[in-house]
Amino acid sequence: MTDGKGDAARSRLPREWVAAALRRERAKAGISLSELAKRAGIAKSTLSQLEAATGNPGIETLWALAVALGVPFSVLVESPAPAVTVIRAGEGPTMHAEQASYAGTLLSPGPAGVRRDIYHGAMEPGSARESDAHIPGSVEHLVVSTGRLLAGPRGETVELAAGDYMSYRGDVPHLYEALEPGTTFVLVMQHS
Numbered sequence: 001m002t003d004g005k006g007d008a009a010r011s012r013l014p015r016e017w018v019a020a021a022l023r024r025e026r027a028k029a030g031i032s033l034s035e036l037a038k039r040a041g042i043a044k045s046t047l048s049q050l051e052a053a054t055g056n057p058g059i060e061t062l063w064a065l066a067v068a069l070g071v072p073f074s075v076l077v078e079s080p081a082p083a084v085t086v087i088r089a090g091e092g093p094t095m096h097a098e099q100a101s102y103a104g105t106l107l108s109p110g111p112a113g114v115r116r117d118i119y120h121g122a123m124e125p126g127s128a129r130e131s132d133a134h135i136p137g138s139v140e141h142l143v144v145s146t147g148r149l150l151a152g153p154r155g156e157t158v159e160l161a162a163g164d165y166m167s168y169r170g171d172v173p174h175l176y177e178a179l180e181p182g183t184t185f186v187l188v189m190q191h192s
Contacts, residue, residue: 138170138191147183
């Protein structure tokens, strides 16, 4: 079923933000396009398209690039922040998983000197969102808003209900899996 909403949600993350961030962070790291593509395990042509603002990356691709660059995910998707920020429900830079019914909306990237990001996540039952390890020292803090969620490091997952909180290492492979329709949660990623 196509209602156009999926396309609108995907377009909330301006390609220009991602392109500029990738070029900036790759230059800071002093690595070539080929080397970054190799480290992230993606095709050089894909990275070239992303840096030219013509590609439409999935969340997995951006996570792989963030890990390869050694930066928090939000560095690749953040926009300039005004003095007062209001993000209405259903708005904000949203990324969709390629392999699961998962959408993550960046609510607040960590400001300079603070290495934490805040996301709103929404999932539907079906496939689990498998996440590779993030940069070393990452810790995830999770609060379930609605529904039920299975989450945590692989082999140590815990079932959570609305109102439950959990923290765990984000620098090891981990997952999220909705156990009820309409599952939502707030995720705070802390990077050391």
